[in-house]
Structures are given as C-alpha cells and as structure tokens.
Amino acid sequence: FxxxxxxxxxxxxxxxxxxxxxxxxxxxxxxxxxxxxFYERMEIRDAMAYLRLAVSPSDDLAFERIVNTPRRGLGDKAQQRIREAARAEDVPQVVGAARLLEAGGLKGKGAGALRTLLSDIGRWHEAVRAGTPSHVELAEMILDESGYTAYWQNQKTPEAEGRLENLKELVKALEGFENLQGFLEHVSLVMDNxxxxxxxxxxxxxxxxxxxxxxxxxxxxxxxxxxxxxxxxxxxxxxxxxxxxxxxxxxxxxxxxxxxxxxxxxxxxxxxxxxxxxxxxxxxxxxxxxxEVLTPPGLYGGGYGAAGMRGGAASDLEARAARADAYNSPGWRRMQAAAANRSLRQPAEARGLVVDMGAAPAFGVGDRVFHQKFGYGTVTDVEGDKLDIDFDKAGAKKIVARFVVAAESATDVPF
The missing domain is CATH 3.40.50.300 (P-loop containing nucleotide triphosphate hydrolases)
Known part of the structure; x- marks a missing residue:
C-alpha cells in the first residue's frame, strides 16, 4: 500500500x-x-502559552494570549493599556502590567485578577528555575492554579470533554522530557515542520x-x-x-x-x-x-499469539503485512525471522547471577544515537548516566542515557 x-x-x-x-x-x-x-488546537495553544510564560515571563505573545483566558475581567481596553505601558518603558508586558497596577492605572475586579496572575507567573518561573516540583507536576499545577482546567470542566459544550482529554495528553507528553524547556523546543520543531x-x-x-x-x-x-x-x-x-x-x-x-x-x-x-x-x-x-489474529511475540517468545499457536498454514494477513510497504522495514523483518526460532518455553530461572554494581556507561564520545523526540545525534560528552548530544536537527542537548538507543538499533521499531 x-x-x-x-x-x-x-x-x-x-x-x-x-x-x-x-x-x-x-x-x-x-x-x-x-x-x-494536535499542537494547533486552541486549548493546547492556550496551555502552551502558560508553560512558555513559566519558562520565560518576557514572552509577550504568550502573555497576550492568556491574560484574559479564562476571563479575568480584562477586556480590550485594559489589554491596550498594558501594551501601552510596556511600550512606553520598553519592557515586557508582564513588567508593564505590574507598573500599571502600581500606578493605579487599572481598577476593580480586573486589577485584582491581574495582580494574582502576575504573582502566579513569578512563582511558576521560580519553580522552573529551582527544578521543583517536577516539570510534569508543575504543568498540572499551572493548569489548575490558572483556572484553565476548571474553565473547561465547567463548560457544558459537547467539545469540552475532548478538550480536557487533550490537556491530559499534553501533560502526558511531558513525561518523555527532562524539563519544560526541552519540551517547548520539541513543540517548536513540530510546528516548524x-x-x-x-x-x-x-x-x-x-x-x-x-x-x-x-x-x-x-x-x-x-x-x-x-x-x-x-x-x-x-x-x-x-x-x-x-x-x-x-x-x-x-x-x-x-x-x-x-x-x-x-x-x-x-x-x-x-x-x-x-x-x-x-x-x-x-x-x-x-x-x-x-x-485473523496477528499479535507480536509475548515476553517469553513464541509465535504470533493465538494465530501462532493454531499450527498449520501461516496467516495470509501476516504474509500480506510482510509485503506491505508500511511493514517492510529491517526491524519488522528481523522480528518475523526471530519469531520462527523462538521457543515456546519460558526461560529457566537464572542461578548464580553476579551483578556488577559499577556499571560502565552504555555510550561513549563519538557514538551515534537515536532519541524518539529529537532524532539522530552524536555523543559529545558523558557524565555518569547523562549524555551531551549534538542532534542533527534539534541541536545540543543533555539527555539521560536510558532515553536514547544506538543509531543502528533505531530501525528495530516496526515502522
């Protein structure tokens, strides 16, 4: 196909x-x-703006997107005053908004909500710099404290449930990164492509x-x-x-x-x-x-699930999948070849196993590696289980060794 x-x-x-x-x-x-x-959806763009402000409070585009999202009583006129105050002193809008509040340029409910937002942004930024809590917990905290999660929970529209699920998926995506900065760089690459x-x-x-x-x-x-x-x-x-x-x-x-x-x-x-x-x-x-049942071999080897245990003629679906372009990678072919040689027996218990507690690093300087988010790169330095890697497209990054594989092993994923 x-x-x-x-x-x-x-x-x-x-x-x-x-x-x-x-x-x-x-x-x-x-x-x-x-x-x-996914990353172009309204709720994801809003959430990303909050995360960008936590990393860099001087991001004016992010601030403009969320200053009144969810509604804080800051209409177009109030936002215009904030922009003018920032432009007059050549400072980021976060700073301009704080000075406008000090000068009494905003009153009422909107002023109180803006003061709370600025305080929250400052606190989130300090949490990013301190590295505690974890970036995943911090993202959940930001979405909760900003009122954005509650905003969609209170919506009775048909799409509200889907938007909440998308926000959960966004937080889940953070688990594959070491910090917020790395995640934001990844999303930037995605949006540029x-x-x-x-x-x-x-x-x-x-x-x-x-x-x-x-x-x-x-x-x-x-x-x-x-x-x-x-x-x-x-x-x-x-x-x-x-x-x-x-x-x-x-x-x-x-x-x-x-x-x-x-x-x-x-x-x-x-x-x-x-x-x-x-x-x-x-x-x-x-x-x-x-x-026709076609499942990958289990933990202890064997054939393709129920299809592999039937015996007799091989599955026509399996043969067609092997011929299909989408499954014709070296990794898929190796998996198929290995399946025929796997034993149905479970492995015997290992006895007399000696574990070397001083494990040697898995990669050395100059090794080519593959990261699921950043692609291929070359190891430039090794410090314990952390690698400095110069990625071909994403630039230099520090990555924990367990998140990368040797470049020649990258094709083992059946794509």
Missing amino acids: SLDEIAILVRATHQMRAFEDRFLTIGLPYRVVGGPR DAELDEPKVSLMTLHAAKGLEFPAVFLPGWEEGLFPNQRSLDESGLKGLEEERRLAYVGITRAAELCTISFAANRLVHGQWQSQMPSRFIDELPEDHV
Missing part, C-alpha cells in the same frame, strides 16, 4: 498526539483530516471524521474498554451510548476496502502510572470466520 492508501482512525483526538510526534520524528508524511493538528508538500501522506483522523471515506488499508488502534467504547458515553447514556459506540466501531471497520488492522494496548501509561487494559468488548463481537 502507498501512504495515500493508509488511514489511522482513533476514537478521540488526544490519541493523535503520539502518532504525530512519532511520524515527525521518523519523517513520515501525514495529514490530519477533519480538524487541526508544516510544509505542505505534494507527496503521499498517511491520513490520521477520528472515527467521526471518517464517515463517508474509504481507504484500502485502515488501522484502528486503542480498542480498549474505557477508551472504546468510551467510558463517559456509557456512564451518561447507558445502552444508548453503547449502541452509538458500536455504530462507530462499524464505521471504522467498514472504512477499509481491503485490510483492517485492530489493535489494543495491554498496558497504558495514565497519569504517570502503568495500568492494565482490557480489550474492547467489540473485539469479541467480531465474527471469527472473518478475523
């Missing part, structure tokens, strides 16, 4: 973030159908946006209880909600003209904690005669 013939359909918009980040890292062209990209080239692209969209469309190959990830069917839909609408979710499942499956691949995660990282997931009930409802 060419990239134009492949679509990934998700239940909720927040599921797109991981795909977008990964596609940009490996340079795979994609398009988001039916809405903006928006060239609309006339080339084949994978289509990424929600199940709702896919109605009426059709693709030769369709991937349906995240078929897990609570995610799909959506738990909130079940809680609020009961059986009616379940039937609507089942209709969405039907929509997703019937978008595929030739090949439909459904997947679910056995474990998912939620709020920093790994949680076991149950496969969606919709998977059990699929007719057996029309389903």
Whole structure:
C-alpha cells in the first residue's frame, strides 16, 4: 500500500498526539483530516502559552494570549493599556502590567485578577528555575492554579470533554522530557515542520471524521474498554451510548476496502502510572470466520499469539503485512525471522547471577544515537548516566542515557 492508501482512525483526538510526534520524528508524511493538528488546537495553544510564560515571563505573545483566558475581567481596553505601558518603558508586558497596577492605572475586579496572575507567573518561573516540583507536576499545577482546567470542566459544550482529554495528553507528553524547556523546543520543531508538500501522506483522523471515506488499508488502534467504547458515553447514556459506540466501531471497520488492522494496548501509561487494559468488548463481537489474529511475540517468545499457536498454514494477513510497504522495514523483518526460532518455553530461572554494581556507561564520545523526540545525534560528552548530544536537527542537548538507543538499533521499531 502507498501512504495515500493508509488511514489511522482513533476514537478521540488526544490519541493523535503520539502518532504525530512519532511520524515527525521518523519523517513520515501525514495529514490530519477533519480538524487541526494536535499542537494547533486552541486549548493546547492556550496551555502552551502558560508553560512558555513559566519558562520565560518576557514572552509577550504568550502573555497576550492568556491574560484574559479564562476571563479575568480584562477586556480590550485594559489589554491596550498594558501594551501601552510596556511600550512606553520598553519592557515586557508582564513588567508593564505590574507598573500599571502600581500606578493605579487599572481598577476593580480586573486589577485584582491581574495582580494574582502576575504573582502566579513569578512563582511558576521560580519553580522552573529551582527544578521543583517536577516539570510534569508543575504543568498540572499551572493548569489548575490558572483556572484553565476548571474553565473547561465547567463548560457544558459537547467539545469540552475532548478538550480536557487533550490537556491530559499534553501533560502526558511531558513525561518523555527532562524539563519544560526541552519540551517547548520539541513543540517548536513540530510546528516548524508544516510544509505542505505534494507527496503521499498517511491520513490520521477520528472515527467521526471518517464517515463517508474509504481507504484500502485502515488501522484502528486503542480498542480498549474505557477508551472504546468510551467510558463517559456509557456512564451518561447507558445502552444508548453503547449502541452509538458500536455504530462507530462499524464505521471504522467498514472504512477499509481491503485490510483492517485492530489493535489494543495491554498496558497504558495514565497519569504517570502503568495500568492494565482490557480489550474492547467489540473485539469479541467480531465474527471469527472473518478475523485473523496477528499479535507480536509475548515476553517469553513464541509465535504470533493465538494465530501462532493454531499450527498449520501461516496467516495470509501476516504474509500480506510482510509485503506491505508500511511493514517492510529491517526491524519488522528481523522480528518475523526471530519469531520462527523462538521457543515456546519460558526461560529457566537464572542461578548464580553476579551483578556488577559499577556499571560502565552504555555510550561513549563519538557514538551515534537515536532519541524518539529529537532524532539522530552524536555523543559529545558523558557524565555518569547523562549524555551531551549534538542532534542533527534539534541541536545540543543533555539527555539521560536510558532515553536514547544506538543509531543502528533505531530501525528495530516496526515502522
């Protein structure tokens, strides 16, 4: 299949973030159908503005975006006064706003709310400099203390739930970075990589946006209880909600003209904690005669799940997937070759194991490495488990060694 013939359909918009980040890292062209990209969504831009102010209070564009978001009684006239005060003294708007308050240039509810906001920005900035709490906890604290999370919780609009899920996904994305600065640099790179080239692209969209469309190959990830069917839909609408979710499942499956691949995660990282997931009930409802099971080898080796244990002829789906361009990478071929040689037996218990407590560094100066967010780079210095790396596209950064792999191993991911 060419990239134009492949679509990934998700239940909720927040599921797109991981795909977008990964596609940009490996340079795979994609398009988001039916809405903006993850980092272009209104709530994500607002949240990012708060995070940028915590790192750099002199960021005037970020300040202008959130000074009255959520509403603080600071209308256009009040914001104009702040800009004029800052321009008159050639200082950032945060400083201009503080001096305007000192001079009594703003009164009433708006003045009190602005004073609180400026105090919060200063406190968040000190937390960034001190490194405590962690950048993930700080991001959650900023969204809560600013009133932005509560703003969407109090909204009764249909899209409010989705926006809250997107904010949770944004905080989750921070877990892959050492600090806020590194995350903001990554997002800047993502947003800069928006060239609309006339080339084949994978289509990424929600199940709702896919109605009426059709693709030769369709991937349906995240078929897990609570995610799909959506738990909130079940809680609020009961059986009616379940039937609507089942209709969405039907929509997703019937978008595929030739090949439909459904997947679910056995474990998912939620709020920093790994949680076991149950496969969606919709998977059990699929007719057996029309389903072939193709799962990666388990922890202790063996074949492809239930399909590998049946014996007999190999799965036609497996053969077709091996021939498909999307799965024809060296890593995928190595995984397939290794699967045939794996034993179904579990490994024997290791006895007499000696552990060297003084572990040697995994990488040395000059080694080529790969980072999931920043791509390829060269190690320039090693200090314990921290590496100074000069990335080809993202520049120089300090990275914990466990977050990178040797460059020659980067293709082991089956893309």
